[in-house]
Amino acid sequence: MMTRKTHRRGLSRRDVIKTAAAAGAAASVGPFFHVTPARAAKTLRILQWSHFVPGYDRWFNNVYTKEWGKKNDTEVIVDNINLALIESRAAAEASAQKGHDLIMFLSPPAVFEDQLIDMKDVYAECEKRHGKPIDLAIKSTYNPKTKKYFAFSDSFVPDPINYRADLWGDVGMTPDTWDDVRVGGKKIKDKHRVPVGIGLSAELDTAMAMRAIMYSFGAHEQDAEGNLAINSKNTLEALRFVKALFEEAMTPExxxxxxxSNNRQMLAGRSSLVLNAISVTRTAENEKMAIHEKIALAKAAKGPVRRIGLEHVMDCYAIWKFAENKEGAQKFLIDYIDNFKQAFLASEFYNFPCFANTVPDLKQIIAKDEKAVPPTKYAVLDDVLEWATNxxxxxxxxxxxxxxxxxxxxxxxxxxxxxGAETPEVALSQAEAAMKSIWAKWKERGML
Amino acid sequence: MMLQPATHAAAAGPARAHTGLLARIADNERLLWRLMLAPAILYIVLLVGFPFFLSLYFSVSDVTVGSREMSFVGLENFRRVIESRTFWTALKNTLIFTVVSQLFVIVFANILATALSVEFRGKWFIRLLILLPWVAPISLGAIGWLWIYDSIYSIINWTGQALGILGPDRWPIWLGEPTLAMISVIVVQIWRIVPLATVIILAGLTSIPQDIRDAAAVDGAGFWRRLLQIEFPLVMPIMLVAVLFGVIFTFTDMIVVFVLTRGGPYDQTQVLASWAFFTGIQGGDLAGGAAVSLFLFPVLVAVAILFLRLARRAEVT
Incomplete structure (x- = not known):
């Protein structure tokens, strides 16, 4: 009778505490009881972006790293994340002093310098095997003040003009100079209601495009010695030009x-010209979108001072001082450069080599592409080093x-x-004030 | 025969002792409340207190994302922050973002809570729908809104044109024009906070004793009189708690702005939380980012004290 009565009553406070204690213990101890599969002798953890050309990730994650891992008795784990999250992820790893062995930044990770190992040995070994790296790689990964290579650049991504050949042909122009972009862009917008699509937002492509315009107008953030040089008449000219371009040929979007966004706008047929990597045309070709036949590529536009563009993405591999497998990460990079031609082909010409000799027949390969219409579309990139900078x-x-x-x-x-929110003079003085503060800050920290 | 109970007793010894200890803890109220409170205190100390004091320390140092060593720089970071034009823009935007969104939140939450306090068929389903924005991860919801506002594929514009509300040449750029961009981020914040405020106010409404309502009905009070003179005064303390939560969540939020506009166009939707992130994490200046984020603290403390005092005064005893 007593037993039945006990079963019938609700949960007592004792029962609740016992159950909670059991659940807590199970939750705490449970994770330690998983079965560990057989492992290689070493592990190499790599963090990098989800590539704009999906075929590259398939090759890198499923083919190349697997083969390299077998040869080197190493389990290679690749984590791909959205490009916008790389900096914050890196900051978290630096703070925790734990994370990946190899991390790929899409722009020079100079602010992390103190936490990164010197890559001079990796550069030296690759130089011994493949000749000198391009100047763009060194300028993006070397600190002349501390004499340290804080990262290693395997490749860069060209940033050509992507334009609608049909629309530009219709107004009888090609976007060869920045003035052509403004005049031709306006004609197309007036006639076809299709605007130029160069970003003016807080994002990567805008940052590259605005610098391309600045540099071609002879304006710079700094001089060759690293002194702040934003305040110049050339910057004012570049600002006035962008205002005219925006008002005449663009829309507030x-x-x-x-x-x-510029990829989407071009592929939706709603832009006459964008500055981007070849991801626009490759996406259109791979998705079999008819518009790919209408999109042509051109070199960076010429400004009043020079023809110059930015690298669209600068691959910068870095190794934390606290990485568990530093030697493996360095060897991986050296071997990766030995095999870079595979990477170049897997990326469908997206990643260009920083050690030019690793793809000696690059010009012949890009001169004729079976997916492109016309097949010579990508040949325009063959002299990219003459117009791309850091x-x-x-x-x-x-x-x-x-x-x-x-x-x-x-x-x-x-x-x-x-x-029109500010005049060029006021906006420039505001930017200069912000940059002075930034320069002072990093100088005080011994990084400049 | 004699052995069996002895063996049983020996085996049951440790188990009984263990049960005895649990029983003693369960029956000891002085120990029990301390034990039950301990995880919450530990949680607050580790996940709120420690980061807070760490950011205080960072804000008077020269720490960066890449440095392990730091030296004391006094109030230099605060001086730099105050001199920055972006900081003042962000501060103004944070206040607009918070005040406007919370005004709408409290209006909508009251309407919804009043509607949900009466019985009707399918009420559970409507409650579920209303709660969804709160229970779903905000980053996912914000990405959904990003597509709704997209400059090329905006469903609002498409629907507006299909219904003839927008002319063929009208295509608002929701996130590209300063005023529209601020309205857009405020709308998403309202959408996000309304469910929480609704649930809190609904709890307040359901706690009003039925005999008070019955007495009012007997005295001939109509809907508005009952609402304004009975329910509002009784619910006011809990409503102020809902506003306090809303203000704190909005003031410290950066996800909506980060996903939708990243502070653009040209900093016109930049808020303190997003600017702290850009400075501290993206820019690598952890000390500067900590200094920006600490400007939130005195404001929030003042707001919390004010609302809690108001709530106390509004209590009907």
């Missing part, structure tokens, strides 16, 4: 863009340059002027 040109990509880049100071300055 560029003020709200993210890094893939963020921070003519100096190095320092911590101050990286800070300015990642807090969108230049993007905001151009957007304020383009929309």
């Amino acid at each position: 560029v003020l709200a863009w993210d890094a893939s 963020v921070g040109y003519p100096g190095y990509a320092t911590a101050a340059i990286a800070d300015t880049f990642n807090t969108w100071v230049i993007n905001t300055m151009f957007a304020r002027v383009a929309t």
Whole structure:
């Protein structure tokens, strides 16, 4: 009778505490009881972005790293994340002093320098095997103040003009100079209601495009020695040009863009010209979108001072001082450069080599592409090193340059002027004040 | 025969002792409340207190994302922050973002809570729908809104044109024009906070004793009189708690702005939380980011004290 009575009553406070204690113990101890599969002798953890060309990730994650892992008795774990999350993930790893062995940044990670190992040995070994790296790689990964290679650049991504050949042909022009872009863009917008699509937002592609315009107008964030040089008549000219371009040939939608908005606008047939990597045309070709036949590529536009463009993405591999497998990460990079031609082909010409000799027949390969219409579409990239430069040109990509880049100071300055929110003079003085503060900060920290 | 109970007793010894200890803890109220409170205190100390004091320490140092060593720089970071134009823009935007969104939240939450306090068929389903924005991860919801506002594929514009509300040449750029961008982020914040405020106010409404309502009905009070003179005064303390939560969540939120506009166009939707992130994490200046984020603290403390005092005064005894 007593037993039945006990069963019938509700849960007592004792029961609740016992159950909670049991559940807590199970939750705490449970994770330690999983079965561990047989492992290789070492592990190499790599963090990098989800590539814009999905075929590259398939090759890198499922083929190359697997083969390299077998040869080196190493389990290679690749984590792909959205490009916008790399900096914050890296900051978290640096703070926790734990994370991946190899991390790939898409712009020079100069602000992390103290936490990264010197890559001079990796550069030296690769130089011994494949000749000198391109200047763009060194300018993006070397700090002349501390004499340290804080990262290693295997490749860069060209940033050509992507334009609608049909629309530009219809107005009898090609976008060869920045003035052509403004005049031709206006004609097309007036006639076809299709605007130019160059971002004026807080994102990567805008940061590259605005610097391309600045540099071609002879304006720079810094001089070759790294001194702040934003305040110049050339910067004012570049600002006035962007204002005219925005008012005559663009629409306010560029003020709200993210890094893939220009791809979407071009592929939707709603842009006459964008500055982007070849991800636009490759996406159209791979998805069999008819518009790919109408999109042509051109070199960076010529400004009043020079023809110059940015790298669209600068692959910068870095190794934490606290990485568990530093030797493995360095060897991986050296071996990766030995096999870089595979990477170049897997990326469908997206990643260009920083060690040019690793793809000696690059010009012949891109001269004729079976997917492209016309097949010679990508041949325009064969002299890319003559018109592509690094963020921070003519100096190095320092911590101050990286800070300015990642807090969108230049993007905001151009957007304020383009929309008429500020005059070029006021916007420039505001940007200069912000940059002075940034320069002072990093100088005090011994990074400049 | 004699052995069996002895063996049983020996085996049951440790188990009984264990049960005895649990029983003693369960029956000891002085120990029990301390034990039950301990996880919450531990949680607050580790996940709120420690980061807070760490950011205080960071804000007077020169720490960066890449440095392990730091030196004391006094109030230098605060001086830099105050001199920055973006900071003042962000502060103004944060206040607009918070005040406007919370005004709408409290209106909508009251309407919804009043509607949900009466019985009707399918009420559980409507409650579920209303709660969804709160229970779903905000980053997912914000990405959904990003597509709703997209400059090329905006469903609002498409619907507006299909219904003839927008002319063929009208295509608002929701996230590209400063005023529209601010309205857009405020709308998403309202959408996000309304469910929480609704649930809190609904709890307040259901706690009003039925005999008070019955007495009012007997005295001939109509809907508005009952609402304004009986229910509102009784619910006011709990409503102020809902506003306090809403203000704190909105003031410290960066996800909506980060996903939708990243502070653009040209910093016109930049808020303190997003600017702290851009400065501290993206820009690598942890000390500067900590200094920006600490400007939130005194404001929030003042708001919390004010609302809790108001709530206490509004209590009907």
